[in-house]
Every structure is written in C-alpha cells, then in structure tokens.
Amino acid sequence: xxxxxxxxxxxxxxxxxxxxxxxxxxxxxxxxxxxxxxxxxxxxxxxxxxxxxxxxxxxxxxxxxxxxxxxxxxxxxxxxxxxxxxxxxxxxxxxxxxxxxxxxxxxxxxxxxxxxxxxxxxxxxxxxxxxxxxxxxxxxxxxxxxxxxxxxxxxxxxxxxxxxxxxxxxxxxxxxxxxxxxxxxxxxxxxxxxxxxxxxxxxxxxxxxxxxxxxxxxxxxxxxxxxxxxxxxxxxxxxxxxxxxxxxxxxxxxxxxxxxxxxxxxxxxxxxxx
Amino acid sequence: xxxxxxxxxxxxxxxxxxxxxxxxxxxxxxxxxxxxxxxxxxxxxxxxxxxxxxxxxxxxxxxxxxxxxxxxxxxxxxxxxxxxxxxxxxxxxxxxxxxxxxxxxxxxxxxxxxxxxxxxxxxxxxxxxxxxxxxxxxxxxxxxxxxxxxxxxxxxxxxxxxxxxxxxxxxxxxxxxxxxxxxxxxxxxxxxxxxxxxxxxxxxxxxxxxxxxxxxxxxxxxxxxxxxxxxxxxxxxxxxxxxxxxxxxxxxxxxxxxxxxxxxxxxxxxxxxxxxxxxxxxxxxxxxxxxxxxxxxxxxxxxxxxxxxxxxxxxxxxxxxxxxxxxxxxxxxxxxxxxxxxxxxxxxxxxxxxxxxxxxxxxxxxxxxxxxxxxxxxxxxxxxxxxxxxxxxxxxxxxxxxxxxxxxxxxx
Numbered sequence: 001x002x003x004x005x006x007x008x009x010x011x012x013x014x015x016x017x018x019x020x021x022x023x024x025x026x027x028x029x030x031x032x033x034x035x036x037x038x039x040x041x042x043x044x045x046x047x048x049x050x051x052x053x054x055x056x057x058x059x060x061x062x063x064x065x066x067x068x069x070x071x072x073x074x075x076x077x078x079x080x081x082x083x084x085x086x087x088x089x090x091x092x093x094x095x096x097x098x099x100x101x102x103x104x105x106x107x108x109x110x111x112x113x114x115x116x117x118x119x120x121x122x123x124x125x126x127x128x129x130x131x132x133x134x135x136x137x138x139x140x141x142x143x144x145x146x147x148x149x150x151x152x153x154x155x156x157x158x159x160x161x162x163x164x165x166x167x168x169x170x171x172x173x174x175x176x177x178x179x180x181x182x183x184x185x186x187x188x189x190x191x192x193x194x195x196x197x198x199x200x201x202x203x204x205x206x207x208x209x210x211x212x213x214x215x216x217x218x219x220x221x222x223x224x225x226x227x228x229x230x231x232x233x234x235x236x237x238x239x240x241x242x243x244x245x246x247x248x249x250x251x252x253x254x255x256x257x258x259x260x261x262x263x264x265x266x267x268x269x270x271x272x273x274x
Numbered sequence: 275x276x277x278x279x280x281x282x283x284x285x286x287x288x289x290x291x292x293x294x295x296x297x298x299x300x301x302x303x304x305x306x307x308x309x310x311x312x313x314x315x316x317x318x319x320x321x322x323x324x325x326x327x328x329x330x331x332x333x334x335x336x337x338x339x340x341x342x343x344x345x346x347x348x349x350x351x352x353x354x355x356x357x358x359x360x361x362x363x364x365x366x367x368x369x370x371x372x373x374x375x376x377x378x379x380x381x382x383x384x385x386x387x388x389x390x391x392x393x394x395x396x397x398x399x400x401x402x403x404x405x406x407x408x409x410x411x412x413x414x415x416x417x418x419x420x421x422x423x424x425x426x427x428x429x430x431x432x433x434x435x436x437x438x439x440x441x442x443x444x445x446x447x448x449x450x451x452x453x454x455x456x457x458x459x460x461x462x463x464x465x466x467x468x469x470x471x472x473x474x475x476x477x478x479x480x481x482x483x484x485x486x487x488x489x490x491x492x493x494x495x496x497x498x499x500x501x502x503x504x505x506x507x508x509x510x511x512x513x514x515x516x517x518x519x520x521x522x523x524x525x526x527x528x529x530x531x532x533x534x535x536x537x538x539x540x541x542x543x544x545x546x547x548x549x550x551x552x553x554x555x556x557x558x559x560x561x562x563x564x565x566x567x568x569x570x571x572x573x574x575x576x577x578x579x580x581x582x583x584x585x586x587x588x589x590x591x592x593x594x595x596x597x598x599x600x601x602x603x604x605x606x607x608x609x610x611x612x613x614x615x616x617x618x619x620x621x622x623x624x625x626x627x628x629x630x631x632x633x634x635x636x637x638x639x640x641x642x643x644x645x646x647x648x649x650x651x652x653x654x655x656x657x658x659x660x661x662x663x664x665x666x667x668x669x670x671x672x673x674x675x676x677x678x679x680x681x682x683x684x685x686x
Binding site for chain 1: 361366
C-alpha cells in the first residue's frame, strides 16, 4: 500500500523525477489539451504552424538576406535562416509557454496534487509538434533548392534535445518567478526579442571577428543553433573552434540543474501565493 | 487496525502581509530592500493560523465529515491532506491512494468537447486512460449530456457543465477520497442524484473525508464528524452530535439562536410594551437557527410591559433574504386576547413544518394594543435558515412559491 507522509519540507530535497514519470499520462493529456485547444476555432487550423515560420523566413530573407546582404556561407540565405529559425522558433515559443504555464494553470495548482514540474514540461513538449511541421517544411525547401541531405542530419535529435533542455532550464526559473512576480510576464517578450539578436539566427557566427566569436559561447542557444546549421547544412561556424560550443552546453546544464532545484524549492508555496 | 489517515499537530500559518502587500513586483522588492538598508523593517506581517495543532485519526472505511463556518480551516486541512499546500508544522500520514475533489470541473477546457474533457478531467483527477475508457459510458449516462458529447463545453449551459464535471468526479475510485463542498452544485434533482452517488461510494467501504455546509448531507453520509472553529478541532464525535452542536450554537454562517433587541431601533410603537429578546428553538426545545424543511420550530419572545394587567396582541412577519414579506401571523387571529400580568413575560409561537422553502429568512416582531395602537415593532429581529433536507424523510421537491401550505382537499 502506498504511504504518503506529509510534513513541512526542510533543507535539500529530491527532484521527484520518479513522480514525474508516474504522472506521465497526465503530462500527455496536458500536451494534448494544449495542442487541441490552440488551433480550435481558427479557420486555418494547423496551417498556422506552416505559415508562421514561412512568413518570418520570408521577412528575414528580404531584410537581411537581400537588403543588408548578410553572408550566409555556402547556402542560400532562406535555407540558412530557416535552419536556425527551426530551433529558435521552437525555443522561443516553448520558453514563453513554459513561463506562463504555472500561472496559467492556477486552477490546477490550487485544486489538484501532481508534480508541478509537469506544467512547464508540457509547455516544452507541445512545441515539438510545431517543430515537426516546420521541419517538414524545411525538407520541402531543401528539395526545392535541390540541396543534398547530409548524414549528419541523424545527429539533429541531439541538438533538438539540447534546445529542449535549454528551454526547460530557463522555463523552470521564469515560471517559478512568475508565480511570485508577475513582472516576468511583462518581461518575457523583451527577453525573447533581445535574445534572438544575441543568437546567430539571422546572421552566422562568422559575421563576428574571429577573435571575439567565442563570446557567443556564453549564450546557451548558440550551441543549439550552430549545431543545427552544422547538421543540416554542414556549416561549421563555432564548432570550428570547439570549446565555445561546449561552453554553451555547459551553461545549459547549469541553468537546467539550478532551475530544477529552484522550481522544486519554490513549488510548495505555489498554491499559497499564486 | 492501522489508521488510514493519521494527523498529528498539523498547523498552517499564513502570513497575510507577505503575500498581499509585501513585494509583489520586482520594483516593490527593490524599493523595500533599499528601505530595509536604512531602517529595520517592522515585523508586523499579519499572521494567521488557518490550522492550529489539529490531530485526529481516520480508520479504514470510515466516512468523516468536517464542518465549520467559512474560514474555520476546513479547506486548508483538505488541501494539506491532498498535498496541494504544505503544513507549517506537524505531520500527516496517509496509507493508500488519495483522490481529491476540491472542485468539480478542474482543468476543464472550454474550447474542447465534452468527450475530450471527460478524458482530460479524468486524467487530472488521477484516473488512467484505460480506467476512463471503461467508465466512459457510465459517466456519460450519469451526466445526461449524450447529445452534446461532441460540442464544445463553452456552449453548455451551466447546469450541463456541472453535471458533466460531477459525473467524471463521481467515478473516481481512490482508496481515500477527499471531498470539499462539491455537492452544492447543480439543480436540486441533480444534487439528490449526486448525494445518492456519494452514498454509494461511502457504502463501498472507501474512506471519505467530507467537507460540507449541508448538515443533512453530513448526517446522511458520515459516521463521524469534526467541528472546526478558528483552525482548531472544537468537537469530535458522531455526525449527529456534531451537526446538532454546529446548528444549535449558531456556528452556521452568522446565524444566532437568540438576539437581544432591547436597544434596537424601533420601526414604530409607543413603547408601552417592548420585546426584549427573540429566541429560536427546534422541535426538541434546543436553541437552534437552522431547521430542516420538515422540522417544526418555535420563536420565543421576552416581552416587557410597563403597566399590567394589559391586553396586548403580538404579531410576527417572515421576510425572505431578498427583503420581501413572505408570511405574517397575528395573535389576535386566535380570538383569545392575551393579558400580560407581570413586567416580564414569555411567549412562544410554534411554527408548523413544511411552510418555508430552503433559504434564509428574517423575522420582524411587533405588538398591538386595543384599537390597533402600535406598542412595538422591530424589523429583522433575528434570522434563521431552512435547509434542504433531501435525504432523511421527505425530499424537497423544488416547488414554486416561497411558502407552501397544507390544505384540505376534497373530491366532490
């Protein structure tokens, strides 16, 4: 028989990852609800998932590729931009969704017990469907431009995982802070906007003078985006130097672990202050 | 036998100052931190013990009611046991799978269909997919919404919404069920059905902790009940004792069983006779302010008279909570004049059962002399409550009209 002991928690605590696994079915349902509800009563429905990345790619191509003539290595600019927009769009929408998630589910948090980690996690997972559709679109573009598919594409899931972990790490911090300080809600659009320009999405890392490129390594998203460009287009970018890539992976891991601990430590007050 | 729930010295402290008017945005925090550098923050954060040293045990298969007025700590207790919020001190040990039902329709998404929401809500309440599949037809039948199963829930009437939500919740099968006031939803017919379902759950031998304002429901469902007052257990005993105590001592909302109206403002009257005190009594002559529909009760008045003997005649008006005059009764209808023979007199009016519909009523009292001379008139002297006793004895069959009366019916 299951025994539960309810006590005030003291000091360090376990991350309850086992409990998250036990509640995986609920996680699945939350993701499913999010997806199903998101495009309900829209005329275009799932078509939005195609339109959004397509339109932003066209705008960036026009502005940066054609007007400003940003170098795009040995790939056409639209492909160059899209290969980075894939992880970037996934990351930014997942981060935003995760940040709003706990506050948005206040009615669940105050009425039902389940590991709260599930809430931001569902925000991270539901973006994967959009990602898959965008990726399909990318393959169509590759076919149109008659570019070869590289073997390295098989490593793409690893870089996607990195994007997920980064979004989760920051999402944990921001969603927990948002419960206490609603300022985070106001802040998140700025964070996302500034972050995009700080990440080599519309430009390549080779745009920076070689001796300063490593600075990009402090941005955990650099590793993700450069990884995508390498796997999809064979552009080595920062991977040329190596260690800045690992630096950005390291930053992700630090944010993730500290985010998990912070979230777990503040989680017990969610129902009281939300 | 090992108790299913063992609660030891459970306490929960809320710091009102902290969550309400202390830093709620980062700029507030910065300002306060800056202030804190210069002068020490006075530690006057209001503290509020929602629960204080609560201890009790629940044995397997017991159905225990928790009663108390709003803010007494009932919901806090349930939320701690449901692991939604943490206690400040103390501990509770629970042996078994817990299902909590603190609200119906938690997690319902208005855009999704009834069918989708059954699965979603079921999962949120802790049911597995296979379990929901198995009970799906039963849930739909119970909710009576077959025709609208594939309609967005936002198009439902509130009644349909609540029925569907309760139907899902009612099919939860945990070993221990925590229920908070969820029976007070829907129309009367559905409430009856819901209560019947809860009764079945209780009879299946599951352990249930049941918070309610409905004394009849507590009496019907529970073997034992706790009365909470200001976060402490005030009484623990059989549900009959507990509900009597709760009703009779006027713990229910803000009802009192006896009211001194000597210094109250008079609507009219020359003061030759004054009504000092109005007291409510149940059929067993106990102080009470809540009565079942089927229960006769009495209103007692303490009447002061300046000169005696004096012929006076009393009257009483019942007002509904919306302020309308529902019913009046006049002593002179008896055709026997009352003569007051001492300075202090006690008069009791016996009210027949089955007159008032469920709700809260107030009583206005007054006194006439001969030739309709107004001696006294106090409006809204005291309030009482008639509750829906739809289990024991007669069910309340939602009638039209504020009062109902027994007449003589003759087939000619």
